[in-house]
Amino acid sequence: MNDLPILTCANHPDVETSLRCNRCGKPICAKCAVRTPTGYRCKECVRAHQQSFDSAFSNAHWYDHLIALLVPAALSLVVSIGVAFLTLFVWGLIVLILAPSAGELIVRLTQAALHRRRSRTIYRLAAAGVVLGALPVSLFMLITGGWFILIWEILYLVIAVPLVYYRISGIRLS
Ligand SMILES: [Zn+2]
Ligand SMILES: [Zn+2]
Structure with a gap:
């Protein structure tokens, strides 16, 4: 038996992955990962970051x-x-x-x-x-x-x- 936990994408429970969002740590598959200058992130974190950037400027x-x-x-x-x-x-x-x-x-x-x-x-x-x-x-x-x-x-x-x-x-x- 393999006792290592198998990660599955938070949005796609049937997709195994080794990627995690580098901000919230959520497991994400290649389809859900967004490549940013600081690494892979989930779409929610990218969106949250974008909004805080916009409100800081305006x-x-x-x-x-x-x-x-x-x-x-x-x-x-x-x-x-x-x-x-x-x-x-x-x-x-x-x-x-x-x-x-x-x-x-x-x-x-x-x-x-x-x-x-x-x-x-x-x-x-x-x-x-x-x-x-x-x-x-x-x-x-x-x-x-x-x-x-x-x-x-x-x-x-x-x-x-x-x-x-x-x-x-x-x-x-x-
Ligand atoms: Zn995230
Ligand atoms: Zn996914």
């Missing part, structure tokens, strides 16, 4: 996503009105000089409003908010034929949107 509340969209949108609305006035009464080129500062201001105020909470979607929402905020003035110019102002609005967005996107996502632009 410490944002549902209203943070609203803040992440609406704060940049409100600020961008003000900036886009400023762009129209500067183009009309001062000098269009000044938009190119001021757009990075406007973008930086939007980043700072949005981060302050979010208290540094972050998630995968927040920087995308912030970038979308910048576009959203510039839409009313841009559409108005499009309808009324204010092409000259519209061009500067677009240039403002070309500069500010990537800046807000990368700064809030934490990627440094050199």
Whole structure:
């Protein structure tokens, strides 16, 4: 008689195996084992690990996503009105000089409003908010034929949107 206990897969009682999950120790067959960088694990442990990873990254509340969209949108609305006035009464080129500062201001105020909470979607929402905020003035110019102002609005967005996107996502632009 063989007195060694024969392991059978926890999910498939008729399948003999020598594999165990290296996290919970449950016997698992080749079909149930998931290869991870730290060894074989059962599907339940892989899923539990994935969920704890996701929740560690996303410490944002549902209203943070609203803040992440609406704060940049409100600020961008003000900036886009400023762009129209500067183009009309001062000098269009000044938009190119001021757009990075406007973008930086939007980043700072949005981060302050979010208290540094972050998630995968927040920087995308912030970038979308910048576009959203510039839409009313841009559409108005499009309808009324204010092409000259519209061009500067677009240039403002070309500069500010990537800046807000990368700064809030934490990627440094050199
Ligand atoms: Zn396990
Ligand atoms: Zn199995």
